[in-house]
Amino acid sequence: MSHAPDARFAAAGRPSPPLIPGLAIAAIGVLVLLLALPFVGLIARVSPRTLLVRLGEPAVLEALRLSLLTSISATALVVILGTPAAYLLATREFRGKRLLEVLIQLPMVLPPTVAGFALLMAFGRMGFAGHWLSAFGVSLPFTTVGVILAQVFMAAPFFIAPARAGFAGVDPRLLDAAATLRASETQRFLRVMLPLALPSLVAGVSLSGARALGEFGATITFAGNLPGVTQTMPLAVYVALQSDLDAAVVLSVLLLVMSFGLLLGLGSAPPGWMGVRSGAGHPGSPPHR
Amino acid sequence: MSHAPDARFAAAGRPSPPLIPGLAIAAIGVLVLLLALPFVGLIARVSPRTLLVRLGEPAVLEALRLSLLTSISATALVVILGTPAAYLLATREFRGKRLLEVLIQLPMVLPPTVAGFALLMAFGRMGFAGHWLSAFGVSLPFTTVGVILAQVFMAAPFFIAPARAGFAGVDPRLLDAAATLRASETQRFLRVMLPLALPSLVAGVSLSGARALGEFGATITFAGNLPGVTQTMPLAVYVALQSDLDAAVVLSVLLLVMSFGLLLGLGSAPPGWMGVRSGAGHPGSPPHR
Amino acid sequence: MLDIRVRRRIGSFTLEAALAAPSGAVTVLVGESGSGKSTLLRLVAGLLDPDDGRIAWNGEPLVDPAARWSVPPEGRPIGYVAQDYALFPHLDARANVAFGLRAQRRPRREIERRVAATLDRFDLGALASRRPHQLSGGQQQRVALARALVLDPEILLLDEPLSALDLRTRRTVRAELRRTLQGLSCATLFVTHHPTEALAFGERIAVLEAGRVTQSGTRDDFVRRPRSRYVAEFLGVNLVDGTIAARHADGLVAVACEGTTLTVPDPGAEGAVRLVIHPHDIVVSRAAPAGSARNVLRGVVDEVIPEPPQGERVRVLLSTRPPLAAQVTRDAVETLGLVPGAEVFASFKATGVVVLAGEGGDA
Amino acid sequence: MLDIRVRRRIGSFTLEAALAAPSGAVTVLVGESGSGKSTLLRLVAGLLDPDDGRIAWNGEPLVDPAARWSVPPEGRPIGYVAQDYALFPHLDARANVAFGLRAQRRPRREIERRVAATLDRFDLGALASRRPHQLSGGQQQRVALARALVLDPEILLLDEPLSALDLRTRRTVRAELRRTLQGLSCATLFVTHHPTEALAFGERIAVLEAGRVTQSGTRDDFVRRPRSRYVAEFLGVNLVDGTIAARHADGLVAVACEGTTLTVPDPGAEGAVRLVIHPHDIVVSRAAPAGSARNVLRGVVDEVIPEPPQGERVRVLLSTRPPLAAQVTRDAVETLGLVPGAEVFASFKATGVVVLAGEGGDA
C-alpha cells in the first residue's frame, strides 16, 4: 500500500485549501483590487445626473454613434479578414509562416500614434498605396472609412491570436470524422471548427472589439478628428481632456457604461458545451461537489 | 446510392479550391497587405545607419532597457495574478462571475489616458488606496513600479481572456483521470491544465506582453515621463515626436525591431501536440495530403 | 469490503443501486448499454457524488451526503480505468504511467523502478516513449490499465478495460490483472459486456438493469438461476415466463405461456414460474419429431450464427412461440438446410427444463 | 470489389498489405493490437495516404500515389466508424446523424425522414436530443454507427463497431447492419477482436500480423486451416510446429516437436508440418491414461477458464511441452480437482490431429 491507511480520511470531506489555492485566492483578490479601484475612483467623481445630462448632448450622442458604427464595422472586418488567417496558421505548415505570425502581432507593440503615421505613409495621400487608391478617387484619411481602417489595423491581432489558439485546439479526429461524412473542407470549417472554437472566437471578438472601441492614437493620426465624421468617443474624451478634466471623466464613464453593457451582452455566449468540447464526450456530468 | 456513381472522380485528386477557399485566400491577402504596408512605409523612411546611430545613444538605450524591464515584469505579474482568475472563470460557477468577467475586460475600452487618470485617483498620493499605501511609505506614481502597475492594468485583460478560453477547452475527462490518480487540484492544474492550455497561454502572454510594451497613455499620466525611471520607449517616441517626426519614426522602428525579435522568440513554443490535445489521442498521423 | 448504497439522478436517468464488493475478489458488473454501470463506477471513484446513500470502504465512509462527507477522488484508494482511457495526450506512455506516483511525490528512483516494471508487465516497454496518438487503440487501453495499477489501489474500478484488446493480449493482461489482484486485498468492480469475460473474471456477478441491481451473487447462482430476461440473453439460455396450469401425475406440470402450453418438472409451487431452457437441449428437425420429447413447437429459422471458438456449434434463432434459440452442430445445419426462412420443429424434453418458482419476473 | 495494395510507414511501423474485399460481403479483419488494422481503414478512408500502392473501388482508383492521385475522404463513397466514435460534442445525437446528409445538402424533408428512420433502427429515438457527453459508451457507439450508415455508403469501414455494445443491443445492431448491407452492393471491412463476431459476421476473414496480411480467405478456410499461431489462438485451437521424424506402417507419422514426439496422421509430405489439435479432443486425467490414445503428455494446470455461454465447458491451460489448451466439462474440473498447479496427463488420439504440410510457419 502506497499510502497510510488512514491518510485518506485525514482531510475533511471538502479538501482544506492548502498553500497554493490560498495563494491563488490571494492573487485573485489583488487582481480584483487592482482592476476595480481605478474604476471606483473614476466613477466616484461623477454624479449620475451629470452623466444623463451629457448623454443628452448631440455632440456626445454623435460621438457615441460613430464609435459604435466604426468599432462594430472594424470588428466585423477583423473577423472576416482574420478568421482565414487564424485558420491557416492553426492548421497548416508553410514557408513564411513565422513571418506571417509575427507580422500579425506587430501592430500591438507599435505606439498607436506611430501606427497612425505608418498608416498615413501607406494609405495616405502621399503613401504608395494611397497614391494608387487616389487614382480611383478613393481617399481614406479624414473619412469614417479611415477610422475603421485604423481600428482594423490595431485590433486585428487581438482577434487572430485567440482564434488561432482556438482552432488549433479542435480535435483533429472530429475533422477526420466530418471528412468521412462527405463534408468538404469549407463545411468542416463551418460545422465543426467554428462551433468548437467558439469560446476562443468570442474571446477574440470581445478583445478586438474593445481594442477598436478604445482606439485613439492611430485614429486621430490617420483619420483626424472631425465631429460626426471621425470623432469617436475616445477622441472626444481626449479633446475634452485638454480643457476640462471632469468633462473628460464623464465621457469616459459614459464609454465605460456603454462597454459594460456591450461586454455583458457579448460575454453571455453559453459555455454549456465548452467543458466537453473534445473527443467523444464522457458519460456523467462533472462532480457536483 | 445518394451520390452519382461518377461524382467522386469529378474532382481532381486534389480538390480544386471552390468559391469559399478562394475568398479565404483573398481575405488573407487583404489582411497581409493591410498589415504589411504600413510597416513597409515606416521602414522605408529610415536608413539602417540612422537606426544604428540612434541605438548607440544612451538615452535611447536607457528607454529600451526600461521598456524591457517594465514590460517583462508587468507581463510576469499579469501571468501570476491573471492565471488564477482565468482558471476560476474557466472552471467554476459562482455568484458575481459575470461581474468579474466584465471587470477584467473593462480596462480594454478605457482610453489609456483616462485609465492613467483613474489610476492616479486610486493609487496616487491623494487616492484612497494610495493614501493607505503612503502610510507604509510606499508611493507608486513617478516610479518604475508605477509604470509596471499601469502596464499591468492595461495588459491584464489581454492575457486573461485567451487563458480562460484555453483552460475551458481542456477535456474534463483528463482532469477526472488525474484526480483518480491521486493528483490534488493544484497538481491537476500544474500537470494537466497548464500544459494542455499552453498554446492559449502563450497567445495570452504575447498579447499582453505586446500591450505592455506599447503602453503609453496610462503610463505617462500615472507614472510621468522621467528618463531612466518611467520613460519607456513609447514615451521617448512621444517626446521625439515633439521635435521631429523622423526621430520618432526611428525610435518606433527600433521598438519594432526589438519586438520582432521578441515575438519571433516567443512564438516558437512547439505546437507539436496542440493538434492532438484532447481525449485519448488517435492512431495515425494526420493525412499527409 | 466495498459497500455501496446510492441514489443519483442524472437528467432523466436515476441510478438506485445497492451492492457489496468483497475484498480480494472480482465483482463483475454486467448490464445493458445505458443501465448505469459507468455512472456507478464514477460514484465510487468520487467523480460524481450521490444524491443520497453511502459508499464505504471497510466500514469507513467514502461519501455520505447525509453527513456532508465526501472524500475527494484523489483521497480515495482507488484505481480507475475509464471506458475511453482518458490518457494524457501531452505525455508519453511512460509519463502517463508515472503520473500517479509523481503526484504522490514518491522518490524518483522508486518511480522509475515501478513504472518500468509495470510497463514491462503490460508489454509496453517498447512503446514507452510514444504519445497516445501514436498508439493503437489496444495499446492505449493497456497504458490506461498500467497507469491505474501502478498505484496498487485497494479498490479497482475497471470500465470495460479489455474491450480494445485482442485475444492474445487480453490473455496476458488478464493474467497480469489476476496476479496484481491476488497479492492484494483489493476489491475489484469490473464492467464488461462479454459473457466470456464475465465468467472468466467474476467470482461474483452483479446485474444492473435500468439503474437498479437486479441480481447479484456468485457466478454459479448467476449461471443456474438467471433472474431476468437480460441475464438469460447474456448467458444465451432461453427464459420463458408462464403460469402453472395443470399438474400431471408423473411429477410434471403444464405451464401456460405465450401462445402454447409446455410440460416441465413440478417445482412444488403454484402460480407464476420461470422456465430456463438450454439451447443445446433443443432438437431442431424439418419433419415433426417422432421421439419422446414432450414439448414440440413449430416455427421458422430466423438467424443462424456460428459460435466461437471454432464455429462448429451453431446457434439457431427460431421464431417459434415463444421464440427460442437452439444450439446445433454445423453438420446439422448443413444436412437439415437450416437457412433463414426454413420451416422447422423445435422439441425438447420436459426433464431438461429448469423451473424457477417464486422469482419476480421482469418486464 | 475493393482492391487494396498499399505500403505506408508511420514512425517505426510499416503497413504493407494486399487485400481484396468483395462487394456485398463482410470481410472481417482480425489481428493483434498494433498490427495495423486501424491504419488500413484510415488508408481506405483517405485519412491517410499510402506511400506506395493503390486502392481501387470497382476498378477505379481511390488513391494511386504513382499517378499523384488521391480522392479526398469526402469524395469517397465510404462510411467510417472510428474506434473512438469521434462524435461531434457540440451536436446532439440527431444532428450527429444528420451531419453527412446536411453536408450533401439533401432536402430538409429527406434529411428528417432518413435521420428519424435511422435513429429508430438503432433504437436511439429516445436519445435523439442528447449530446454525446450525456450518452453512455454503448449509446455513443450506436450513434456513430447510425451516423455512418445513414449515408448508404458503398464501402463500409467499421473499426470495432460493437465493442461497447452489450449482447442484446449487439444483436439488434448486428441484425440492422445485416439488413443495411444486404440491400446494397456494399463492401464491408470489419475490424474485430472477438472470435464470436468474426465468425458471425465475416463471410471472408483476413488476418493482419505486424502490418502484413498473413491469411485471407473464406470463413471455412480460416477455421480449418489456421495458418499462424495467432489464428490458432484466436480460434482457441492448439498449433504445434514440428518435423516428420519417422513414418509408421499404419498411415501415421512421428513428428518431432518441442520437447517430445507426437504421432499423427500421415500428410503424404516430408519435412516441416504444422499440427492443429482441437482442445476438446484432449483428455485430461490425474492418473496416466490407460486407453488407446497415442499421445500422452505430462504437465501442470496453469489456468482454468470457464467458457461462455454458460461456463459448462471449461478451458484448461496446461504447461505441458508443448503447452496445450484442453476443453473439459465443469463436472470434470470438479471431480478431477483441476486447479492451477495440479499435476495432470493430457492425452489425444493420433487421428484427431489435423496435419498441415508445406505451410510457412510464423515466429
Next chain:
Amino acid sequence: HAAGAPKQTLRVFAAASLADAFREIATAFEREHPGLEVQLNLAGSQQLASQLANGAAADVFASADERWMSDVREKQLVDGEPRVFAHNRLVVILPRTNPARIGRLQDLTRRGIKLVVGADAVPVGRYSREMLQNLARLDGFDVDYARRVLANVVSEEENVKSVVGKVQLGEADAGIVYRSDVTPAIARYVRAIEIPEPANVLARYPIATLAGSRMPDDARAFVALVLSPSGQSVLQRRGIMPVTGTP
C-alpha cells in the same frame, strides 16, 4: 533617488513642446549647480496639471498654456506668482509641394481645401479661431472669412504636433500652428505663410515654482535661469519666442 547618488534632484514638470529647450537649460543649470540634478517630466500641460493635483512632488511647473497654470494655482499648489517666460505666434503652413496651390491667406476659403487646425479645447485651436476672426476684420478679407475657412477643416487635432505632422506628410493642404513648431527639421517639408501682425495672437507660456517644493531656493534659481538672457536665447534657438523684445 534614481541611482541612490548623493545628488539632490530638482523636478521640473514641463510641457512636452518645450522638450528640447528645457533639456538644454537643465544641462546648463546642472553645470551651474554641481550638487543638483534636474529631472524633467515632459508631458501634456493638462497631464502635468492633473499629476500635480493628485499630489505629485515637483519643484517647477512650466505650462504651454495659461489655463492649466491657473488651474494649478487655484488649487494652491503654486508658490508665488507665475511668470510668463515665452511667447508664441501662429503661422499657416503648407506642404512644400503645395498641392492645393495656396498662395495667400485668402486662398484658404477655396472649397475643397483640406485644412487642419487644433481643436477648440487646445490652446492652439482656440488661438487659431481667434486669429481667423481677427483676419476677417482686416482689409482684403471677407466678413465671413473665418466661417468659410473653418468649413474647410477636415480635422481638429488634439495636439499641435499632429497638425504639423499632417501638413508635413502632405495629407493636409494647410494647417495653423505655432511659429516655434517650424523647426529647421520641419522647415525642410513645409512652407510658412505669415499672419499679418495685427491679426495674430500671442500665446503665453507661464512658469512657476511650486508650493510643495522641498528645495524652493533651487526652484527659484531654475526659473530665474529660464528668464535670464542665456535661458531666453536657448528658447530662441529652439524656435520659441523669448519674452524679451515682444509686446
